[in-house]
Amino acid sequence: MAPSETLVTIIAPPALDELCINTLRFLAVDMVQKANSGHPGLPMGSAAMAYALWDRSLSYNPRDPHWPDRDRFILSAGHGCALLYALLHVTGFDLPLEELKKFRQWGSRTPGHPEYGKTLGVEATTGPLGQGLANGVGMAIAEVALAARFNRPGHQIVDHFTYVLVSDGDLEEGISSEAGSIAGHEHLGKLIVLYADNHITIEGSTELTFTEDRMARFAAFGWHVQRVERSNDVETVALALKNAREERDRPSLIAVRTHIGFGSPHKQDTAAAHGEALGVEEVRLTKEGMDWPVSPSFHIPEDALEHFRRAVTRGSAAQVEWESRFKAFAKDYPDLAAEFHRVIGRHLPEGWDAELPSFTSADGPMATRVASGKMIEILGPRLPEMMGGSADLGPSTHTNIDGAGNFEPEDWAGRNMHFGIRENAMGAILNGMALHRGLIPYGGTFFVFSDYMRPPMRLAAMNALPVIYVFTHDSIGMGEDGPTHQPVEQLVGLRSIPGMVVLRPADANETVAAWRVAIGRKQGPVALVLTRQGLPVFDLNSYPAVPAGVPLGGYILADSPTIGRPDIILIATGSEVHLALEGREQLLAEGVHARVVSMPSTNLFASQSDDYREEILPADVPLLVIEAGSPIGWQSFVGPRIAVIGIDTFGSSAPGSVVMKHYGFTVENVCRQAHRVLDKPKEKVPCASESPQTMEGSF
Numbered sequence: 242m243a244p245s246e247t248l249v250t251i252i253a254p255p256a257l258d259e260l261c262i263n264t265l266r267f268l269a270v271d272m273v274q275k276a277n278s279g280h281p282g283l284p285m286g287s288a289a290m291a292y293a294l295w296d297r298s299l300s301y302n303p304r305d306p307h308w309p310d311r312d313r314f315i316l317s318a319g320h321g322c323a324l325l326y327a328l329l330h331v332t333g334f335d336l337p338l339e340e341l342k343k344f345r346q347w348g349s350r351t352p353g354h355p356e357y358g359k360t361l362g363v364e365a366t367t368g369p370l371g372q373g374l375a376n377g378v379g380m381a382i383a384e385v386a387l388a389a390r391f392n393r394p395g396h397q398i399v400d401h402f403t404y405v406l407v408s409d410g411d412l413e414e415g416i417s418s419e420a421g422s423i424a425g426h427e428h429l430g431k432l433i434v435l436y437a438d439n440h441i442t443i444e445g446s447t448e449l450t451f452t453e454d455r456m457a458r459f460a461a462f463g464w465h466v467q468r469v470e471r472s473n474d475v476e477t478v479a480l481a482l483k484n485a486r487e488e489r490d491r492p493s494l495i496a497v498r499t500h501i502g503f504g505s506p507h508k509q510d511t512a513a514a515h516g517e518a519l520g521v522e523e524v525r526l527t528k529e530g531m532d533w534p535v536s537p538s539f540h541i542p543e544d545a546l547e548h549f550r551r552a553v554t555r556g557s558a559a560q561v562e563w564e565s566r567f568k569a570f571a572k573d574y575p576d577l578a579a580e581f582h583r584v585i586g587r588h589l590p591e592g593w594d595a596e597l598p599s600f601t602s603a604d605g606p607m608a609t610r611v612a613s614g615k616m617i618e619i620l621g622p623r624l625p626e627m628m629g630g631s632a633d634l635g636p637s638t639h640t641n642i643d644g645a646g647n648f649e650p651e652d653w654a655g656r657n658m659h660f661g662i663r664e665n666a667m668g669a670i671l672n673g674m675a676l677h678r679g680l681i682p683y684g685g686t687f688f689v690f691s692d693y694m695r696p697p698m699r700l701a702a703m704n705a706l707p708v709i710y711v712f713t714h715d716s717i718g719m720g721e722d723g724p725t726h727q728p729v730e731q732l733v734g735l736r737s738i739p740g741m742v743v744l745r746p747a748d749a750n751e752t753v754a755a756w757r758v759a760i761g762r763k764q765g766p767v768a769l770v771l772t773r774q775g776l777p778v779f780d781l782n783s784y785p786a787v788p789a790g791v792p793l794g795g796y797i798l799a800d801s802p803t804i805g806r807p808d809i810i811l812i813a814t815g816s817e818v819h820l821a822l823e824g825r826e827q828l829l830a831e832g833v834h835a836r837v838v839s840m841p842s843t844n845l846f847a848s849q850s851d852d853y854r855e856e857i858l859p860a861d862v863p864l865l866v867i868e869a870g871s872p873i874g875w876q877s878f879v880g881p882r883i884a885v886i887g888i889d890t891f892g893s894s895a896p897g898s899v900v901m902k903h904y905g906f907t908v909e910n911v912c913r914q915a916h917r918v919l920d921k922p923k924e925k926v927p928c929a930s931e932s933p934q935t936m937e938g939s940f
């Protein structure tokens with residue numbers, strides 16, 4: 242069998258179709274020209290195929306963009322967003338023409354790349370190439386998972402398609418292979434990707450960099466592939482879409498030979514059509530050449546608008562039809578219908594966090610990854626919307642939900658996902674699942690490999706998506722694997738992402754509290770940073786502040802033994818909290834009264850009131866920070882009297898406890914540094930990790 246079918250028809254587009262397509266083209270051209278910024282080329286070349294999709298295939302309701310069973314559309318090539326904004330306006334979404342005229346301007350609903358939450362009808366924030374495609378895979382996974390959970394014989398209440406429009410850049414990015422491979426493996430037949438195969442990227446022809454057979458590549462991933470040679474051939478694109486919808490066993494890629502900057506006499510098929518306005522003169526020539534009025538700009542012919550606006554009646558009818566089907570479903574399965582509304586609305590079930598376990602010192606030592614695994618086992622059955630897994634590290638990350646089955650083509654009801662060694666796609670798929678709604682997605686890997694999924698993590702934060710990351714092997718304390726596997730700079734890196742909450746619990750009970758925070762956070766991602774090595778457990782009888790303290794980010798775990806002001810405050814996170822407690826004992830023997838503040842989340846602590854933060858960290862008390870990570874970032878607590886025992890070199894391969902000792906994570910060094918900061922109250926004390934004793938053994 243040939244890897245791809247080539248579809249050709251000779252039907253010229255009917256006049257109305259052409260009018261509508263040109264309306265989209267010239268709205269995009271005028272938007273970019275008015276802003277004097279943006280990308281006219283892709284919209285001009287892809288308008289016809291986007292029209293074929295929105296006019297003939299896509300099921301959506303402009304008056305209710307959040308209707309749960311709508312088809313999803315993602316413009317992965319987010320730089321071409323003028324096309325999407327034009328579509329949203331003409332089809333009747335709440336995006337007035339005035340907004341199109343404010344393209345890329347401050348405060349507009351038409352930002353330079355589509356932003357989820359800013360513009361109704363935008364299903365995902367896109368722009369970093371490749372991410373939108375993998376988001377689509379996540380949405381298609383969510384669709385089949387929810388269908389498996391909720392559909393019943395005679396009741397198809399979850400039944401929609403996911404469409405993605407990609408460009409060369411999307412398919413060049415490695416994530417497209419990761420995500421494409423997963424989608425093919427999972428037989429996601431309701432995922433349909435339109436590829437604007439225009440042979441041009443920023444630096445020129447794709448002959449420079451991109452010469453493999455893309456069709457063969459996706460066919461090898463297990464996709465159904467089709468090619469349409471003439472981009473303006475609406476009927477053929479519509480036929481290819483129909484074929485793709487009928488192909489339920491394989492995801493579909495439809496490569497359409499488009500022409501960047503279509504119609505522009507001097508810029509069509511050149512990189513010049515890509516990232517800048519056409520220019521006044523070229524706009525004039527293009528409009529004249531295509532029989533379009535040169536002025537006024539933003540011209541929308543009445544016939545075209547009337548045709549586009551039929552989307553409103555069409556969409557309302559589709560939604561009404563679904564609602565009546567849902568009613569019948571609710572009659573037969575009232576509990577399931579209520580459950581569907583609950584998960585789509587991101588409401589947690591009553592009592593989901595009742596009687597969570599509390600561990601005692603007799604349970605220790607216990608690695609926080611193990612405690613996290615126990616929480617996943619407990620929460621999994623209580624929260625059937627929890628679905629996730631790891632990038633081939635399940636036995637290490639403890640991310641499995643016992644008895645919940647594997648998510649695989651034969652069983653899309655399984656909730657344990659196997660992402661394979663594909664962190665970047667895993668992150669973007671989790672985003673797609675969260676964007677779809679109906680699931681609480683989570684994914685795990687070693688903390689150091691969070692670097693491989695930083696791009697989707699950043700987008701999760703930007704989209705305010707409730708995604709949970711389970712990162713284990715969280716410091717040099719993981720030991721023998723050596724510096725390639727020992728995170729140093731990852732903590733500060735993730736903490737610096739706006740909207741990301743990083744939680745590094747110190748023991749099993751803090752881990753329970755951290756999971757409670759993670760599940761309860763409906764807006765924005767949470768990274769749980771967990772140890773490989775066993776840690777003592779804080780008995781809640783001795784440390785009653787733990788459950789209420791963790792959600793505040795930082796709290797007093799053990800106070801100065803004297804009433805009133807401590808001599809010094811030891812701030813620590815994760816495994817180093819135990820060291821701080823030991824240091825406190827030793828300092829007491831030396832006549833120094835220390836308070837220990839456990840700070841599992843600097844992000845959450847920073848969001849507390851000034852009064853609370855002053856209560857925990859009075860401004861005039863010297864601080865010693867102990868954390869097996871980069872010292873950068875703790876400057877937010879900076880005063881003249883602070884020292885940090887941190888790590889500003891890479892790690893080393895040796896048993897974890899030996900590595901920790903060589904890097905200065907010892908009671909002796911805690912006391913030495915505490916005395917330094919106490920003895921030198923006026924001058925800035927350098928990071929302890931810069932001192933020779935903490936450097937030894939690093940190389």
Ligand SMILES: Cc1ncc(C[n+]2csc(CCOP(=O)(O)OP(=O)(O)O)c2C)c(N)n1
Nearest residue numbers: 283320368369370408409410411441442443
């Ligand atoms: C990850 C990532 N790298 C780089 C860019 C910058 N960028 C925007 S568009 C583009 C390439 C444009 O080529 P193509 O994807 O074929 O789009 P077209 O030329 O068809 O508009 C690049 C490199 C980006 N948006 N995302």
